[in-house]
Amino acid sequence: MAEAVVSFVVERLGILLIDEAKFLSGVRDQVERVRVELRRMHCFLKDADTRQIESETVRNWVWEVKEISYDAEDAVETFIFQVASRRGRGIRIILKRVTCLLNEARLHRKIGLEIQAIQTKISDLTRSLQTYGIKDLKEGEGSSSASERRRLLRRSYSHVDEDDFVGLLNDVGILVAELVTKNTHCPLVSICGMGGLGKTTIAKKVYHHRDVRRHFDSFAWVCVSQQWKAQDILQEIVKKLIPEISNKEIMEMTVDELFKKVYEVQKQKKCLVVLDDIWSEDFWNILKNAFPNEKIGSKILLTTRNKDVALHVDPNGFLHQPRYLNEEESWELLQKKALRRRDGTDSRVDIELEKLGRKMAGQCGGLPLAVVVLGGVLATKHTLDEWETVNQNVNLYFRKGKGHDQEYSGVSDILALSYHDLPYQFKSCFLYLGNFPEDSEIPSEKLCQRLVAEDLVSFEEIEEEETRTDVAERYLHELAHRCMIQVQVKESTDRIKSCRLHDLMREFCLSKVKEENFLKVIDFRHGNEPVESTSSSTTRRIALYLPTNVDTFVLPTQGTTQHLRSALFFAPYGWIDELMPKMKSFFEDFKLLRVLDFGRGIQGILPKAIGKLLHLRYLSFNGSDFAGWASFIGKLKYLETLDLRVILGDISMPNRLWKMERLRHLYLPLCFSRRIRLDGLRDLEILVNFDSDQCDVRDLLKLTKLRKLKAAMEFNELGTIINYLSVTANYLRRSSFILTAKRFCSEEDLTLLCRLLECHHLYKLRLWGPIGKLPDDKHFSPRLTYILLGESRLEKDPMVTLGKVPNLRILILAADSFVGEEMVCSTMSFPQLRSLDLRALHNLEEWRVDEGAMPNLSTLRIEFCEKLKMVPDGLRFVTSLQEFTIFDMPKEFENRLRLENGEEGEDFYKVGHVPDVSIRHYSSLAE
Structure with a gap:
């Protein structure tokens, strides 16, 4: 982690030397020297990070390097803040300007001394490199006894099979079928998932499965892990696939001979080679020439935590991701591990013990390894009190497991392998x-x-x-x-x-x-957080989990937050309206803050102190409700992200918004009282909730770097928008429009709509108002994935046209968008549609779905289509459908689908394959 800190600080200091040169004159050379020394030290951190787990001395060295990097960054940014603040106050009056220059001289001397002290610390740490034996680590070097121990704990052996196998038999069946019955399929089968998910256990079951044993002639299991040698891997495979060759002969083979031998035996016989626990693409780059790439019958089964590794080996290979255990399966596995007697039988479990056991099994999150580790702990506990003690310390056992000699180390040790990689x-x-x-x-x-x-x-x-x-x-x-x-x-x-x-x-x-010490989570939801949580003077980030009752909220003391770079607030469900008065003094100390997010559910009057947070780059009020907006937000000249999507009522917009030239991402509220300018935001990349009623459409012509635009406008302004989209918006990737057509009747209107639909970056369109007819399908952009039509009053069946939009995934027909009586989804229509919503189509009587239509539909909703007689018979062919919801439909329609007292409605067979079929009413929801 220190490697990351130093790398980012070195880059940051370089940027400051360029962007803030006017403030750093006089100390530039000193800052550059610190930057160079830190960059040199970065070269040694990979070795130090590798070795700190086994050495307290090295761990302290790494910690000091990280803290010095932070100190350097803090010193330079604090200096910039103070100089910028003083110049801003004294720029107009000569006398004040002189005072300002004198103050700057004092600040230069101060930072000079601070940087000199930092350089001395760096020199001391550099001299200690040889003492600690830390070296500039080259790629592929480095190991430790601790990492070696972790490697041995994770090493898998094909002969060790797992008897207590729960919940994953279906995964085994899928993989066996892929290996055995699909001979023409690709030669690679991969199992991919997070650490502890049971990949190796599943692979062993597949490896020993009788159908697999009958199908293949020879078998080899190799555990790869993070430290491996090509020669060792190849020798292991030869031993397994060609057991008649003596160990001595294998050891005497050259690497080239090993490659050739492994390659040839897989062409001569049907072989299954299991490569367990592959971490890097380099493994395959080096070993691939030992494996034939023709479809000759031999196959590879590999397990990995990294999907990219599997795709690198074979982009067209079969990739399987095991699921998590459900609650019942977790409890079953826990019983097998925790309640097994020495004679192999299961102990009886009373009701209270089962209740507690199920609770602990639920805390495992469906991760088989966590259940196994917990079961190992509970296996030596036989009373309810002992189980209760374990329950109170479950996370501790997940971190540490059972002890140093256990078969399974703690869950955290296993997950740590992914982190360290x-x-x-x-x-x-x-x-x-x-x-x-x-x-x-x-x-x-x-x-x-x-x-x-x-x-x-x-x-x-x-x-x-x-x-x-x-x-x-x-x-x-x-x-x-x-x-x-x-x-x-x-x-x-x-x-x-x-x-x-x-x-x-x-x-x-x-x-x-x-x-x-990356961040501090301060949780006030269950009472005051201990003072210790905020005592560190180098806290860089805090996340505040707020209580429902703000009276129990005690802020960190002033002085402990001076190094903060981010402050995130997380409020409970509901509103907190007494927080801001407490926050007034809090913000005075946030001189270096870059990220401030109030989260949802906070309301009140904003402290003006926020306008003094010179380094602030990210400011969000999304989901909160603040009154008294003022121009001080416009003073935040470094701001890059501003999210003004408050949840209630009108707000007064900052009148200097258009001057915030560094803004990259702007999220406007849905409604606000002041019409605003945006033409000065020439580097803006994201603009959300642009509304032509409150902003000038012509301002968009100046925003040449926009990549994402969500806008609402009247149809009569469509010409200007299309001009922007076709001429100016060279970088635009995604555009989404809410288009209101109060009057739409001419061919010119239809031409404008066609041009909008043809824009290659248009991916979402909501169109409200009568349009008479839809353009031909050839005008719809292939990138268009979302369409909502409302009050369109189309007389011709829209499904004929919309069904041909190649990548349409979400379709909502709302509020008389179609006023005809019959609608048809023909064969091969809507090839990518995932969600279909029919709302208030008051004239619709019959809807037909042909076999082969909507092959990927997963969600269907029908709401208040009171004349619709029945669901289409063709829905029984839509096997992908997972959720079907009916809202406020006539009783006759509902009764045809109901399943009551074991009796099926006459149309139930059409949707019987759907896992979730629900009938709802808005009146019941209101209650």
Whole structure:
């Protein structure tokens, strides 16, 4: 982690030397020398980070390097803040200007002394490198007894099979079928998932399965792990596949001979080679010539935590991701591990013990390894009191396991392997997720912007036409591919919508966060947080989990927050309206703050002290309700992200918004009282909730760097928008429009609509108002994935046209969008549609779905279509359908679908395959 800190600080100091040269005159050379020395020290940190787990001395050295880096950054940014503040106050009056210059001289002397002290510390630490035996580590070097122990604990052996196998038999069946019955399929089968998910256990079951044993002639199991040698791997495979060759003969073979022998035996016989626990693409780059790439009958089964590794080996291979255990399966596995007698029989369990056991099993989050570790602990506990003691310390056992000689180390040790394998830049991204409360769905766009605001994303990684937020999104993809985070993908764009941490991965993350002093989570939800939580003078980030009753909220003492770079507030459900008066003095101490997010549910009057946070880059009021907006927000000249999406009422917009030239991401409220200018925001990349009633459409012509635009406008302004989209918006990737057509009747109107639909970056369109007819399908952009039509009063069946839009995934027909009586979804129509919503189509009587239509539909909703007689018979062919909801439909329609007292309605057979069929009424929801 220190490697990441020093790298980002070195880059940050370089940027400050360029961007803030006018403030750093006089101390520039000293700052540059510190930067150079830190860059040199960075070369040694990889070795130090590798060895600190086994050496307290090295661990302290790493800690000091990290703190010196922070000190250097703080000193330079504090100096810039003080000089900028004084110049701003004294610029107009000569006398004050003279005073300002004298003050600047004192500040120069002060920072000069601070930098000199930092240089002395760096020199002392540099001299100690040889004393501690720390070296400039080259790629592939470095090991330790601790890491070797972890490697041996994770080593798998094919002869050790797992008897207590629960819940994953279906996974085994899928993989066996892929290996045995699909001979023409690709030669690679992969099992991918987070640490502890049971990949190796599943692979062993497959390896020993009787159908697999009958199908293949020879078998080899090799545990690869993170430290491996090609020669060792090849020797192991030859021993297993050709047992008649003596060990002596194998040991005498050259590497070239080993490659050839492994290659030839897989062509001569049907072989199954299991490569367990592969971590890097380098493994395959080196070993691939030992494996034939023809479809000859031999196959490879590999397990990995990194999806990219599997795809690198064979992009067309079969990739299987095991699911988590459900609650019942977790309890069954726990019983097998915790209640097994020495004679192999299961102990009886009373009601209270079962209740407590189920509770603990639920805390395992469906992760088989966690259940096994917990079962190992409970196996030696025989009374309810002993189980209760374990229950109170479950997370401790997950971290430590049973002891040093156990078969399974603690869950955290296993998850730590994934963390330690991360390149340094991804570690900061992972640890940042520790800010968020348990079970949080973390919006990816906002997360990426925060990472950029805190300089946790490197400029050096930006590729052509990328932004730093694009790089941050790549970080999230990397964590997802390494199975360290779970992601939810937007149906309309296939981009990451949000991410979350598995409960146990979050516990591990919080332990690393505390160990690295990366951030402080201050949880006031269950009473005041102990003072210790905010006592560190180098706290860089705080996440405040607020209580329902603000009277129990005690702020960190002034002086402990002077180093803060981010402050995130998380409020409970409901409103907190007495918080802001307490926060007034709090903000006075936030001189270096870059990220400030009030979260949802906070209301009050904003402290003017926020306008003094010179370094602030990210400011969000999303979901809160603040009164008294003032121009002080316009003073935040470094601000890059501003989210003004308050949840209630009109707000007074900052009158200097258009002068905030560094803004990259602007989220406007849905409604506000003042008409605003935007033409000065020439570097803006994201603009959300642009409304032509409150903004001038012509301002968009100046925003040439926009990449994402969400806008609402009247149809009569469509010409200006199309001119912008077709001529100016060269960087635009995603545009979404709410278009209101009060009057639409001419061919010219239809031509404008066609031109809008043809825009290649249009992915979402909401169209309200009568339009008479739809343009031909050839005008619809292939990138269009979301369409909502409301009050369109179409007389011709829209499904004929919309069914041909190739990538349409979400379709909503609302409020008399179609006024005809019959609607047909023909064969092969809507090839990518995932969600269909029919609302208030008051004339619709019959809806026909042909076999082969909507092959990917997963969600269907029918609401208040009172003349619709029945659901289409063709729905029985839509096997992908997972959820079908009926809202406020006539009783006759509902009764045809009901399943009551075992009796099926006459149309139930059409949707009997759907897992979730529900009939609802708005009146019951209101109650």
